Amino acid sequence: MRRFVPFSLLLAVAARPGWASTVETISIGLWDVARAPARVRVSGASTPGAGTARVWTVTASGGRLHVEPGGRAVSRVTLRGSPQMIIAGNGSHVAAPGELVLSARDGRLKGILKLPLEEYVARVVAREMPSDWPADALAAQAVVARSFALASRGRHARDGFDVCSLTHCQLWSPSPPTTRARQAARRTEGWILTSGGQTLRAPFCSTCGGYTADGASSGLPATCVPVRDGPPGREFCRASPHFRWQARLSPQELGRTAGLAEGQTAEIKILSRDSGGRVARARLAATEEDGGALLMRFGRALGWARVKSCLFTLRKDGPVTVLDGRGLGHGAGLCQWGARGRALQAQDWKGILRAYFPKAELVRR
Ligand SMILES: [Zn+2]
Ligand SMILES: [Zn+2]
Structure with a gap:
């Protein structure tokens, strides 16, 4: 050692x-x-x-x-x-x-x-979203990053700092941010999302898959409510490589996900879904839990590229359980690919944020 x-x-x-x-x-x-x-x-x-x-x-x-x-x-x-x-x-x-x-x-x-703070915001934008994406998508990401950071002040107070540099808080770029990320921070300086007078710990995800998640059932702010991300067939995040996916899981893989001994098998049952169709509660073997916990469990057991979100349907193909899914991540709050799609259709950053956070307020500090 x-x-x-x-x-x-x-x-x-x-x-x-x-x-x-x-x-x-x-x-x-x-x-x-x-x-x-x-x-x-x-x-x-x-x-x-x-x-x-x-x-x-x-x-x-x-x-x-x-x-x-x-x-x-x-x-x-x-x-x-x-x-x-x-x-x-x-x-x-x-x-x-x-x-x-x-x-x-x-x-x-x-x-x-x-x-x-604003240097940090620019560095989160640079790390969390490709800098060649439309300026209004980057600006929306900047407001989300700033809101999250301010609402997370003291989150790691026990260790003497505000935020960690991992996905638990936000990833950030340890090298200087791109000019476009810096412009996104500067253009939106001071703008944050609030809820009930409090700064919102605003979440974001890569791809909602057509319907954002209910924050309350995924351990995220209840201000985040399911939002349809565009009409069926013309969803704003449709260009995402993660818009559709399929995972074929053996009974043994489900057993491993449930934490059973190697080789043991398990079955999964959906107990409830939120209004957007995302799994809100499920039972895997004897464990009943919410969608967010289930997604983490899949990621830890099978890697993060198999079951990408909780927006999926289940069917059996012989002994194999087939998950037909859409989107990547928890699905709550800002959909990054959706923000890109909206910006490409001339929505500005304020419009984008209002679309994904209809229950929050957009204010200037
Ligand atoms: Zn952290
Ligand atoms: Zn989306």
């Missing part, structure tokens, strides 16, 4: 000023730094007590960081006023304006990056 995680830190002190302290920020947990034997290169950063050293080696030991040269043992290293930071190690590479705090826990490095 690796107890020490060494990395060197190249420091170039620059006179360029950092972002103003009045800028609204959000903090992201960078767990990859914690896991990786990382080499960190910092440009344009300053840190107290840096002296004239340009290259540092920092080692995590227990709850302390050992900094060389200097032989100092510190509890944290803070790098701020930095227009750019590059962390390279195990493929992890972060170049972002902001403040990076490194600390150690149980001999592992932990990084928390605090960066301007």
Whole structure:
């Protein structure tokens, strides 16, 4: 077991000023730094007590960081006023304006990056939607990303940051966002979705398959209600490669999904569907659960490319259970492929958001 995680830190002190302290920020947990034997290169950063050293080696030991040269043992290293930071190690590479705090826990490095909110929004857009998609689809994604981020503030407060960099919260681009993603954030700056006066933790999915999901039955905000994504045969997300899919599952695969011993078989029964036809509750072997939990269960047992959503019908083909499905993901909130389709038909970002969030309000903070 690796107890020490060494990395060197190249420091170039620059006179360029950092972002103003009045800028609204959000903090992201960078767990990859914690896991990786990382080499960190910092440009344009300053840190107290840096002296004239340009290259540092920092080692995590227990709850302390050992900094060389200097032989100092510190509890944290803070790098701020930095227009750019590059962390390279195990493929992890972060170049972002902001403040990076490194600390150690149980001999592992932990990084928390605090960066301007709008920079974060642009980076979520860049990571979650192809930048060559229509500008109004990107703008709709920016509002969803901003709403989600603000509603998630403190979600990881126990670990000292707001949002994680995994799908649990939102993926983000650790490298500078594309110009078009940045434009989407700038164009919609300050705009969010709210519900009952609260910022909405607005969800999104790749492809709804023609009908968005009921949030309440998939563990997502109840403000998200089933919405028909265009008339039958002309659905806005029809161009998605995931619009239609089929999964053929053996009784043994259903058994594995149910968590039974290898080789054991199981059957699935749909108990209820939401008004869009998505599975709301199902029973698999002896387990009864909601659609969201069922989808997670399929993904973990069979991989994420087999059963892509809960919008499916069931039929038998001999011993095989055939799922004829549509869409990819939980299906609630913004349908990304649908947003693309709508933007291509000249709907603007406000119209797109109102279509997918009819019970939410679109407001400027
Ligand atoms: Zn998270
Ligand atoms: Zn759709």
